[in-house]
Amino acid sequence: MKKYIYLLLLLTACQSPRQAFEAGDYDKAFKKALDRLEHGQGDPELRVLMRRSAEQILQREHDVRDQLYASDDPADWAEALDRNADLQEQLSPALPYLQGTLQYELDGLQSEYQRTRPLIYQAYLDRGRQRMLEFDTTSRKSTAQAAYFDFRHAEEYAGNSVEAALDSLVKAARKGGTLQARVELAPPFSIASIPSGRWTTLPGLPGTFIS
Numbered sequence: 001m002k003k004y005i006y007l008l009l010l011l012t013a014c015q016s017p018r019q020a021f022e023a024g025d026y027d028k029a030f031k032k033a034l035d036r037l038e039h040g041q042g043d044p045e046l047r048v049l050m051r052r053s054a055e056q057i058l059q060r061e062h063d064v065r066d067q068l069y070a071s072d073d074p075a076d077w078a079e080a081l082d083r084n085a086d087l088q089e090q091l092s093p094a095l096p097y098l099q100g101t102l103q104y105e106l107d108g109l110q111s112e113y114q115r116t117r118p119l120i121y122q123a124y125l126d127r128g129r130q131r132m133l134e135f136d137t138t139s140r141k142s143t144a145q146a147a148y149f150d151f152r153h154a155e156e157y158a159g160n161s162v163e164a165a166l167d168s169l170v171k172a173a174r175k176g177g178t179l180q181a182r183v184e185l186a187p188p189f190s191i192a193s194i195p196s197g198r199w200t201t202l203p204g205l206p207g208t209f210i211s
Contacts, residue, residue, distance in 0.1 A: 017049045026056040030094070037097050051098055054091055058105055061087050069116075074123035074153070077116060084113050121157035124150045128169060135176050144176030 017036065021029035030053035033046045061083055068080035088109050095102055128150030135143040151170045158166065 017046060017053075021049055021053055026053040026060070027090075029053040030057060030090075034094055034097070038093075047097055050094055051101070054094065054098065054102060054105075057087070057090070074120050074127070077120050077123065078153075078157075081113060081116050081120065084109055084116070088113075117157050117159070121154050121159075124154035124157070125166065125169075128154065128173065132169070132173060132176070135173075141177050141179060144173050148173035148177055 015023070015025075015028065015032070017029045017033040020026075020032055030050055033050035033053065036043070037046050037050070065080040065083055068076040068083075071077070088106060091102060091106060095106070128147040131143050131147035131150065134140075135147065148170065151166060151173055154166060155170070
């Protein structure tokens with residue numbers, strides 16, 4: 001059985017770009033064709049296979065990102081943005097061999113990336129503000145905590161400079177979500193005798209919100 005598995009792995013590793021393409025493994029076909037071109041193999045078929053593989057990869061990723069962008073959750077938009085960046089990284093090395101069409105696709109991906117970052121920032125910011133308005137009405141700590149994480153995510157997409165207003169919102173949400181606890185200990189126990197970190201940890205609550 002082990003010999004069979006080893007032989008199967010060996011055959012898979014030895015797959016040609018065409019075999020990988022025909023098997024529907026377009027990522028592997030693309031990579032294998034690129035590797036061979038980078039090592040000086042000038043077979044024209046390699047460029048054709050790499051281009052066709054790139055087209056399949058682009059279409060697949062376009063469909064996935066469209067589904068993620070259709071969501072109301074900015075976390076899904078962020079996932080789509082990550083996939084965009086990964087795709088650019090995957091395809092860029094093929095530019096010397098597939099200029100023209102591939103450059104057009106990469107320019108489109110970069111344009112999409114630049115458009116989407118501020119939209120994610122604004123979505124997290126708006127949701128955090130809405131949650132803080134709800135907190136002002138209900139005083140629920142969990143709502144302020146959720147707003148805090150929205151604002152922190154917004155910081156990730158704010159660009160080179162974080163607005164002072166956003167910094168104030170982060171502090172307000174953290175303050176609103178913080179629980180204050182009083183600990184009374186009877187001898188021989190004291191705060192110093194409790195293992196570090198234990199007294200600031202409550203199940204299901206990040207240490208950020210305990211004072």
